[in-house]
Amino acid sequence: MASFLNRLFGRARKGSGATAKNRLHFVLQHDRINLPPERMEEMKREILAVIVKYLVVDQERVEIALEQRDRTHSKLVAEIPFAKEKQQIQMEARPETAGTDAQTAESNGAVKSPLAADEEAAPKDESNDSQDAEPVAEVDEASATAPDADAKDNKKN
Amino acid sequence: MAGKVVTISSGKGGVGKTTATANLGISLASLGKKVVVIDADIGLRNLDVIMGLENRIVYDLVDIVEGRSKLRQSMIKHKKFEDLFLIPAAQTRDKMAVSPQDMVKLTDELREEHDFILIDSPAGIERGFRNALEPADEVLIVTNPEVSAVRDADRITGLIEAAEKGPGRLILNRIKPELVKKGEMLSSDDVVDILGLAIIGIIPEDELVLSASNSGVPVTLNTDSKAGMAFNNVARRLIGEDVPFMNLADDAGFFRRLARLFEGW
Numbered sequence: 001m002a003s004f005l006n007r008l009f010g011r012a013r014k015g016s017g018a019t020a021k022n023r024l025h026f027v028l029q030h031d032r033i034n035l036p037p038e039r040m041e042e043m044k045r046e047i048l049a050v051i052v053k054y055l056v057v058d059q060e061r062v063e064i065a066l067e068q069r070d071r072t073h074s075k076l077v078a079e080i081p082f083a084k085e086k087q088q089i090q091m092e093a094r095p096e097t098a099g100t101d102a103q104t105a106e107s108n109g110a111v112k113s114p115l116a117a118d119e120e121a122a123p124k125d126e127s128n129d130s131q132d133a134e135p136v137a138e139v140d141e142a143s144a145t146a147p148d149a150d151a152k153d154n155k156k157n
Numbered sequence: 158m159a160g161k162v163v164t165i166s167s168g169k170g171g172v173g174k175t176t177a178t179a180n181l182g183i184s185l186a187s188l189g190k191k192v193v194v195i196d197a198d199i200g201l202r203n204l205d206v207i208m209g210l211e212n213r214i215v216y217d218l219v220d221i222v223e224g225r226s227k228l229r230q231s232m233i234k235h236k237k238f239e240d241l242f243l244i245p246a247a248q249t250r251d252k253m254a255v256s257p258q259d260m261v262k263l264t265d266e267l268r269e270e271h272d273f274i275l276i277d278s279p280a281g282i283e284r285g286f287r288n289a290l291e292p293a294d295e296v297l298i299v300t301n302p303e304v305s306a307v308r309d310a311d312r313i314t315g316l317i318e319a320a321e322k323g324p325g326r327l328i329l330n331r332i333k334p335e336l337v338k339k340g341e342m343l344s345s346d347d348v349v350d351i352l353g354l355a356i357i358g359i360i361p362e363d364e365l366v367l368s369a370s371n372s373g374v375p376v377t378l379n380t381d382s383k384a385g386m387a388f389n390n391v392a393r394r395l396i397g398e399d400v401p402f403m404n405l406a407d408d409a410g411f412f413r414r415l416a417r418l419f420e421g422w
Contacts, residue, residue: 015340020304021347027304028311028351070353071315 029066033074040066047078056083160191160268163275163395164293166317166325168309170280172301173330176366177358177388178277179207179375181297184392186241187377190272193232195244195263197289198279199254202246209373210235210243219247222259228266237378242271252284257291264292273395282316290317296325297357297391302332302343311352328358328391334405358391360384361405 030036035043044064051057058081068074165178175198182194196204199219205211213233216226221244235241247254260276267274278289290296296317300310310327317323329345336342343351345359363384369376376385383403390400 017337017340017342017344017347020343021351024304024307024343024351027308031308031311032315071311071318 029068029074032068032071033066048080051080055080057081058083160271160274162264162268162292162294163273164278164289164296164322165275165299165328166278166286166289166296166313167280167299167306168282168313169300169306172299172306173328173360174280174299175203175207175277176370176376177297177299177328177330177360177391178204178275180377180385180388181392181395182208182241182243182273182275183235183238183375183377184389185273185275185395186235186238187389188392188396189240190396191240191270192238192273192275193242193244193267193271194275194277196246196277197255197260197285198277199246199250199252199285200248201279202248204277205233205243205245206373207370208235208243208375210245211373214245217245217247218263219250219254221263222255228263240271252279252288255288257287260288261292282313286313286316290320290322293322296322297328298325298352298354299328299330300348300352301330302337302345302348307343307348307351314352314354324354326357327352327354328360329356330358330360331362332359332405333362357394358387359402359405360387360391361403 026037030040047064048057048059048062052059061079061081063079065077066074067077163181165174165181167174175196178194182192185192194204194208195218196202197218198204202217205214210233216231220226221228221231232242232244235243264274264276274292276289276293279285298310298313298317300306314323314325317325327349329348332345333342337344345356349356361383363376363382365379365382366376366384369379369382369385376382377388379385383405387403390403393400
């Protein structure tokens with residue numbers, strides 16, 4: 001009943017106001033980092049071209065997107081799923097961390113690429129939920145150095 | 158006395174900076190504050206006509222800066238308020254006639270004897286904006302619930318923060334509650350969410366604003382005006398009062414009230 005009334009009296013979110021909000025979100029993301037959408041697409045193509053030189057990934061499902069909490073906290077978030085049947089290649093692709101038992105057990109097939117970040121530094125968004133069983137690599141600016149730190153820890157161990 | 162310099166800016170033109178400056182000046186004066194309003198839009202002076210003081214101008218901002226007139230003799234006293242003064246922009250010069258340092262020097266002098274110095278910034282992000290920004294203790298960003306105005310407000314917000322004058326506070330001008338309700342206009346929540354700024358004023362669209370500018374009597378002086386009341390509230394928030402936002406949806410008509418009746422279901 002309530003939702004019917006909402007619709008009847010126009011309180012549900014629709015109309016050009018919502019369109020304006022979505023368009024503004026998009027345009028401001030690009031304004032704020034001073035990178036127009038076309039250049040962003042170009043960059044994505046280049047990033048992907050580098051990755052496929054080293055890894056077999058599911059190119060259809062690659063997502064590289066700008067994520068912004070507010071003006072000063074934005075990051076580039078990449079979701080680069082591996083192609084399903086290429087387990088072997090993924091294993092080879094892992095850096096020094098591949099040897100530790102704990103990580104092998106934990107990863108359970110969902111192996112991180114050398115580019116992968118530690119989990120705390122790479123907050124998940126809703127889009128990850130739909131494919132959390134899939135192998136996924138994430139990259140973001142806050143954690144680009146994380147693999148090095150991991151490697152050092154492992155050497156100490 | 159250490160007066161406060163408040164700059165009113167927007168990026169985009171025509172969103173209501175000058176109207177906001179004039180009305181805040183009047184409201185602050187009616188709250189007993191000593192106020193100077195400065196028109197920093199050199200070459201396109203307008204604050205004088207909005208305040209109804211255009212025929213009293215003798216000297217202007219550039220005359221003061223270039224030493225042709227003393228500060229006191231250049232300030233135009235408002236007809237109604239003893240402690241409200243206007244420093245008009247020069248009409249025949251361009252923005253390069255004044256530097257940001259000139260503005261700092263001028264406002265430092267004004268701070269000694271006034272509570273508030275309001276600067277009406279020109280549109281754009283060039284020299285005129287820099288002039289208005291440099292002496293600011295606080296910046297108010299005026300915008301409309303409209304994509305181009307919000308985008309420009311965001312741009313200016315970035316520049317304000319880069320100049321370490323931020324965060325600015327937002328005045329959302331010309332909102333139409335009926336359109337927001339229909340989903341055909343950005344709401345104040347939308348704009349706050351998009352810009353990530355605190356909001357200090359929500360001003361409803363009001364035909365009386367046009368009548369006010371026609372007659373040169375700012376709309377806050379009209380007690381029937383909702384926009385006038387909203388500007389008055391901004392002034393009170395500016396001096397630190399905790400004023401609740403007006404419930405603009407309340408004049409929603411019959412159907413809204415009917416919907417409310419059914420809300421419990």
